[in-house]
Amino acid sequence: MQVLVADDDPISAMILEGVLTNLGYSVVVANDGEDAWEKLRQCDCRIVVSDWEMPRMDGLELCRKIRSRDVGSYVYVILLTSRTGSHNLVEGLRAGADDFVTKPFDSAELRVRMFVGERIVSMESRDLVIFTLAKLAESRDPETGSHLERVREYVRVLGERLSTHERYGSEIDPDFIRMMYLTSPLHDIGKVGIPDDVLLKPGRLTKDEMNCMKLHTVIGGKTLDAALRAHPSASYLKVARDIAWTHHERYDGTGYPNGLAGEDIPLCGRIMAVADVYDALTTKRVYKDAMPHHEAKEILLAGCGTQFDPAVIDAFEQGEMEFIRIKEMMEDQGESTEPEPNAVDSPNVLTN
């Protein structure tokens, strides 16, 4: 990650540059606010560590300029303040500073504060990337409407209910729920790799076409796995990968692509399966009416222990009222004009 250091004192700038380089950042040095502002426009620095008092343009003014810039991504600003100076932190915050480090700086403290900044900046780009990817997948998916929005809500409800479950409680914390909420829209991302004549085929698919369609789990899973290998610390990518890869696995081991069974299927995949099927059943398509909640519920309960994890079905029953509320609130307006490539053929409920 590129970091900009702004300090009019060359010795301090040199030490800051050396320390931040040691910490793995790529550092650009500016010798005052004016210079920093110029360099910010030329490079892609996401974190700025700036001295407060500088000639030409001081740290506060630099902050204000950064905040008033109407394009580009969020820049995290850390201001250096002297321990004894009369710097007004409120004034700094008002100018748009995110954090402060006292001078002479303590490297351990700087490291922690940089880490916080990095986390915030990467969260922003993470959400953006996921949103873009999900939208891309959606544009190729005839199942448009609010499918993605509803499904992520269902996933959240299931996650919250399961977090109180004695077996899964330890596995599900608010972070896990947040990551599932964030990445569940990517579950069918692999559909971008399915040829049009299969993906957009009206009516029933042949066996070969069905096998081809099933590959969307592998394509999506592998794509996200490659991203995860490049960024092993990005735990949300692991959740995204697991969801894409395993949301069509069945609890009894007869699902696809790998025929995983029981708890060999990642929990997020087992949760996604219930949310995805419920939405497919209760949504109106050209060839079928929306199934009322109680019928969809019957089908889900019938699949308990065969298609679905009983614990997730429990969670569904507990959160039933919320499911109904979400379904009603986020109902698609009008009819989908695109035909559904794969019918939901109950009792072997199959979404795609």
Place this chain on the structure above:
Amino acid sequence: MSTPAIDVNPATEADPVIEFDELMDRCLGNLDLMERAIEAFIGQFPNDLANVGRAIEVGSKAEIAAIAHRMKGSASNIGATAIASELKRLELAANGNKLRDAAHRYEALRGEWSRLLHAIG
């Protein structure tokens, strides 16, 4: 013109001229960075000192304060604590409109600087 401020904790001969442990921590144990920083500090200081001297001669308080402030940043980051304290006093004197006091501080600063040069040979 007021009387010179009282030194709260003036440096003594026993005080280290550079707090090497502190600098080492700050540089995350990077000896090369430490060396480069000290070299740059020693290379730059005489020039800055001369500039402060000139600003005192012409009585430019703003300039004294500005240079002293920047020098203080260098000195404190390098771990030259005694020099940093002197620079802080100099900056305060200039900001407080106390030119005579500033001149005193300047002499003390020069003294600290010689002590540092002497100590590191």
